[in-house]
Amino acid sequence: MKVYFDNNASTRVDSAVIEAMMPYFTEIISPPSSDYGHSFGVEAKEALDSARETIAAKINVKPSEIIFTSGQAESNNFAVKGIAFANIGKERKTFLASNVSHSTVLDSLSALKKLGFIVKLIKVDSKGFIDRNHLRELLSDSNDTPLLVSVPHGNVEIGTVEDIKEIAYICHEYNVPLHVEATYSFCKVPFDASVVDLATITSHLIHGPKGVGALYIKKGLKIQKLIDGGLQENKKRGGTENLPSIVGFAKAVEIYSQEINERVAELRDYLWQTFEKKISDFQITGPTKTEKRLPNHFSVVISYVEGESILLHLDLLDFMIATGSACSSKQLKASHVLSAIGLPTEVSHGSVRIGLSKYNTKEEIDQFIEHLSSIIARLRAISPMNAEFMREWQDLKDQGAIIEEEHHHDINDAEDD
Amino acid sequence: MKKNIIMTLMMRKMIKMAHIYSEEVMKLFMNPKNMGEIENPSGLGKVGNPVCGDVMWIYIKVNDETDVIEDIKVKTFGCVAAIATSSKTTEKAKGKTLKEAYKITKKQVADDLGGLPKQKMHCSNLAVDALQRAIINYLEKNGRSIKDLEG
Numbered sequence: 343m344k345v346y347f348d349n350n351a352s353t354r355v356d357s358a359v360i361e362a363m364m365p366y367f368t369e370i371i372s373p374p375s376s377d378y379g380h381s382f383g384v385e386a387k388e389a390l391d392s393a394r395e396t397i398a399a400k401i402n403v404k405p406s407e408i409i410f411t412s413g414q415a416e417s418n419n420f421a422v423k424g425i426a427f428a429n430i431g432k433e434r435k436t437f438l439a440s441n442v443s444h445s446t447v448l449d450s451l452s453a454l455k456k457l458g459f460i461v462k463l464i465k466v467d468s469k470g471f472i473d474r475n476h477l478r479e480l481l482s483d484s485n486d487t488p489l490l491v492s493v494p495h496g497n498v499e500i501g502t503v504e505d506i507k508e509i510a511y512i513c514h515e516y517n518v519p520l521h522v523e524a525t526y527s528f529c530k531v532p533f534d535a536s537v538v539d540l541a542t543i544t545s546h547l548i549h550g551p552k553g554v555g556a557l558y559i560k561k562g563l564k565i566q567k568l569i570d571g572g573l574q575e576n577k578k579r580g581g582t583e584n585l586p587s588i589v590g591f592a593k594a595v596e597i598y599s600q601e602i603n604e605r606v607a608e609l610r611d612y613l614w615q616t617f618e619k620k621i622s623d624f625q626i627t628g629p630t631k632t633e634k635r636l637p638n639h640f641s642v643v644i645s646y647v648e649g650e651s652i653l654l655h656l657d658l659l660d661f662m663i664a665t666g667s668a669c670s671s672k673q674l675k676a677s678h679v680l681s682a683i684g685l686p687t688e689v690s691h692g693s694v695r696i697g698l699s700k701y702n703t704k705e706e707i708d709q710f711i712e713h714l715s716s717i718i719a720r721l722r723a724i725s726p727m728n729a730e731f732m733r734e735w736q737d738l739k740d741q742g743a744i745i746e747e748e749h750h751h752d753i754n755d756a757e758d759d
Numbered sequence: 760m761k762k763n764i765i766m767t768l769m770m771r772k773m774i775k776m777a778h779i780y781s782e783e784v785m786k787l788f789m790n791p792k793n794m795g796e797i798e799n800p801s802g803l804g805k806v807g808n809p810v811c812g813d814v815m816w817i818y819i820k821v822n823d824e825t826d827v828i829e830d831i832k833v834k835t836f837g838c839v840a841a842i843a844t845s846s847k848t849t850e851k852a853k854g855k856t857l858k859e860a861y862k863i864t865k866k867q868v869a870d871d872l873g874g875l876p877k878q879k880m881h882c883s884n885l886a887v888d889a890l891q892r893a894i895i896n897y898l899e900k901n902g903r904s905i906k907d908l909e910g
């Protein structure tokens with residue numbers, strides 16, 4: 343039995359979702375359009391409209407403001423580049439993004455930098471929340487009013503749930519539109535997108551199919567479409583709509599109830615408590631108050647051990663989790679999020695994060711903690727690091743004998759990610 | 760018996776993962792050799808990895824008469840490759856003279872492991888560096904120099 347605890351990477355598709363999708367592969371096969379005139383096209387169009395309504399209602403916006411895309415990466419590229427391209431040749435050139443934004447946002451911005459746009463990163467505090475003062479400071483530069491601010495709603499690595507209303511209020515004080523990357527919080531945390539200007543949501547983290555998502559675009563916002571070649575999606579995205587997946591996406595939204603969130607949050611709290619009981623020397627990353635975290639999210643850095651080693655040991659036992667350790671990244675850089683919240687590399691090495699879903703059980707959690715604590719014991723037994731080591735290490739650092747490399751997300755080589 | 764079955768299952772899985780790490784790396788990762796420390800070692804080499812922030816300490820016990828490394832232990836804070844390379848390096852050095860052990864190269868270690876993924880090659884430097892530092896530490900403590908090992 344494989345135990346999947348990486349539900350903030352992707353999730354298992356609900357069988358009800360698959361069932362809802364099936365007719366759109368084999369029966370209702372026309373592109374959704376009323377123009378064709380035959381009944382298949384009309385039926386397809388009805389299905390598309392109804393999916394759009396379901397999703398719009400979930401985030402309190404109008405159906406016409408929902409543009410279906412191929413998912414998170416496209417939505418984020420669209421939001422950021424679409425605003426940039428609509429403003430080419432104009433005076434405003436600056437984008438603000440959170441230091442802990444998703445790489446699809448940061449990488450889109452680094453592509454824009456090459457075209458002459460300016461990118462400034464907003465600092466976050468040690469729990470991953472936007473530094474309000476820094477945001478205001480960046481917004482209030484009257485010679486350089488930003489084109490757009492982009493922040494995450496729920497952070498995939500440390501679970502932080504940002505107060506979007508408050509951020510929107512600040513941005514709008516300066517008449518700057520706000521894009522919210524809501525991929526990880528969608529359906530899990532209440533979200534009223536009508537107070538923001540752009541929002542990214544996706545299907546595959548809520549037991550829907552991969553390869554489909556949406557961008558909410560507030561009516562009246564000037565944005566340039568990225569995919570030309572058709573009048574689909576309110577003339578904002580060319581190409582035949584991925585109807586089976588869109589129908590699946592809507593079905594997933596429809597069945598993702600508050601009850602599921604409560605059940606998963608209860609499991610997460612159980613995991614948290616068991617972890618605290620059985621494992622010593624660790625530090626929670628992100629907010630410690632559960633109401634400020636994604637309900638399915640648990641993340642820690644475990645002292646004196648390294649994440650890739652933990653991950654592989656667990657994988658051999660059929661448990662799947664995630665880590666932000668430098669050793670497990672291609673460029674051997676610690677996760678930009680863990681660096682942004684101020685963790686030195688040797689600490690973020692022990693990063694472990696868990697995303698639970700409705701398919702997980704308490705038994706799995708019990709087994710997991712048991713395995714994890716014996717793995718940690720094994721790795722600590724062979725690790726030169728311990729409390730004393732860390733004190734000496736800190737002393738050396740304080741004396742300037744160890745020079746910390748700056749590990750913030752380098753916007754210039756972000757595209758190699 | 761049950762343990763055997765589990766081991767076979769694990770071996771099968773390890774082979775599946777061989778596209779990332781070689782079988783030998785996975786074997787040593789699961790069962791690293793020479794882990795631990797030596798009390799009052801003849802030589803100690805401590806290195807930190809500037810690339811990703813890992814740490815490795817190698818302890819050696821040397822026969823003052825014959826220069827043979829009679830015992831060697833290592834402590835590693837790092838990834839799968841770091842654990843496997845520290846295990847392999849110590850295995851190779853054990854029973855060798857200082858002169859022979861000083862000549863062990865990272866390439867030999869990596870080759871003996873059936874290769875390492877490209878971005879993990881630096882982890883093998885760490886183990887060889889730590890071994891060399893332990894040897895130098897021993898020589899210095901005994902009023903000798905690295906030149907003694909040359910020629």
Ligand code: FES
Pocket residue numbers: 668669670674808811812813836837838839840841879882
């Ligand atoms: S020890 Fe960090 S990559 Fe191997």
